[in-house]
Amino acid sequence: MTNESMMLAALPATWFDGRSSRRHAVQVLIEAQTLVMRPLDGSLAVQSYALADLRLGEAWPDCPRPLDMPDGGRLWLGATTAAALALKVPQRAPGLAHRLSASWAGALACLVCLLALLVWFDRHGAGQAAQGVLGWMPRSVDQKVGELVEAKLDQFGFVTSTLPMERQRRLSARFAEAAAQAAPGVAVKLEFLRESKKAAGFNAFALPHGGIVVFDGLAQSLSDDELMAVLGHELGHVVHRHGMQNVLRSFGLFSVAGVVLSDFSNVAATMAATVQGMRYGREAEREADAYARRFIAQQGLPPQTLAAVWLKFKAEERRLGAGEIPGWLSTHPGLDERLATEQAGPR
Ligand SMILES: [Zn+2]
Known part of the structure; x- marks a missing residue:
C-alpha cells in the first residue's frame, strides 16, 4: 500500500470536461479504490471517481493515453502516469485499428x-x-498552360523543320480552315519541328492551347490528306482537353493554379516534359480517333485515310524495332486494334 501510494502520488495530467474544448492542467492520485483529481489552477473543485467506473484507452507509441470518466470528461495521461494507472483501472476494449x-x-x-x-x-x-x-476550369487556363509549355519546348532538342516552306504554309492554311469548320472557337496553330536525335521524329502531339507540333519524319512519310487525318486526331485531343486532364492528374489543381497565377518555372518545365511525351489513356485515344473519323468525313476525304495512316505507323514500327517506338505507337489501343477498327468500316 505504501509502495503504491508513493508510485501514484500527484501525477500530472490534462483534463477536458467533455462539454467545452478548454484544457485544464490537473494532478491525479489514487486513494484506496478512488481516483482523486486536483485542478492546478484552483478554479475547479477537487473531484473523485471510483476506479471501477473509469476506462483506460488504448496505448499508442509516443501519444498521450486517454482515461474516460463516467461524467463524459476525459483525462490525457503521459506515459508514466498511464503506466501507473494501468495497474488499477479497467481498460477499454481495443478498437479495430489497434487489433x-x-x-x-x-x-x-x-x-x-x-x-x-x-x-x-x-x-x-x-x-x-x-x-x-x-x-x-475556363479555357484561358488551357491557353496559359499551353503557352508556358510551348516556351519550354526548345529544352527537348527539337530544331527548325527542314520541310519546304511552301508545304508548311499549304498545310497550315488547310488545317486552319478545316479546324475552324470542325471546332469553331478553338484556336489552333501548327508548328513544324525536327527531332534532332530520332531520325527527324515520326510523331505529332497537341498542346492544351491548340498548338500542334508535327515532326518532319512524320510529315515526310505522309501525304497531305493523311496528315490531315493525324491533325484531326490531335484536334480531338485539344477539343476534349485530354492534355489538361493529364496535367491535372499528374500535377494537381494547385500546381496548375500556381503556374497560371504566377510563374513557377520549375513546375512549368516539368509540365513541358510531361506534355510533350504525353501518353493518353485508352479512352482518350479512342475519343480522338472517333473525332478524326468525323473530321475526315467533314473534309470529304476517303474514309480509309486513317487506316492508311496506321499502316504507315506499322511500317515505321517494324523499321525501328522495339525500344525506339514513338509516342503514338506506344499508346493504347494498339495499332492492330486501331487498324481493325478502321477496316471494319463506318459505324
Ligand atoms: Zn492520340
Whole structure:
C-alpha cells in the first residue's frame, strides 16, 4: 500500500470536461479504490471517481493515453502516469485499428488496403477529379498552360523543320480552315519541328492551347490528306482537353493554379516534359480517333485515310524495332486494334 501510494502520488495530467474544448492542467492520485483529481489552477473543485467506473484507452507509441470518466470528461495521461494507472483501472476494449496493428496479418491487410486505395485513386479517383475540375476550369487556363509549355519546348532538342516552306504554309492554311469548320472557337496553330536525335521524329502531339507540333519524319512519310487525318486526331485531343486532364492528374489543381497565377518555372518545365511525351489513356485515344473519323468525313476525304495512316505507323514500327517506338505507337489501343477498327468500316 505504501509502495503504491508513493508510485501514484500527484501525477500530472490534462483534463477536458467533455462539454467545452478548454484544457485544464490537473494532478491525479489514487486513494484506496478512488481516483482523486486536483485542478492546478484552483478554479475547479477537487473531484473523485471510483476506479471501477473509469476506462483506460488504448496505448499508442509516443501519444498521450486517454482515461474516460463516467461524467463524459476525459483525462490525457503521459506515459508514466498511464503506466501507473494501468495497474488499477479497467481498460477499454481495443478498437479495430489497434487489433489490426497488433498482428502482422492485420498490419499486412492494412498495407494491402492502402496500396489498393492508392492504385484505385491513381486509376480512377485522380481521373474523375480531373474531369470534374475541368468542367469549371475556363479555357484561358488551357491557353496559359499551353503557352508556358510551348516556351519550354526548345529544352527537348527539337530544331527548325527542314520541310519546304511552301508545304508548311499549304498545310497550315488547310488545317486552319478545316479546324475552324470542325471546332469553331478553338484556336489552333501548327508548328513544324525536327527531332534532332530520332531520325527527324515520326510523331505529332497537341498542346492544351491548340498548338500542334508535327515532326518532319512524320510529315515526310505522309501525304497531305493523311496528315490531315493525324491533325484531326490531335484536334480531338485539344477539343476534349485530354492534355489538361493529364496535367491535372499528374500535377494537381494547385500546381496548375500556381503556374497560371504566377510563374513557377520549375513546375512549368516539368509540365513541358510531361506534355510533350504525353501518353493518353485508352479512352482518350479512342475519343480522338472517333473525332478524326468525323473530321475526315467533314473534309470529304476517303474514309480509309486513317487506316492508311496506321499502316504507315506499322511500317515505321517494324523499321525501328522495339525500344525506339514513338509516342503514338506506344499508346493504347494498339495499332492492330486501331487498324481493325478502321477496316471494319463506318459505324
Ligand atoms: Zn492520340
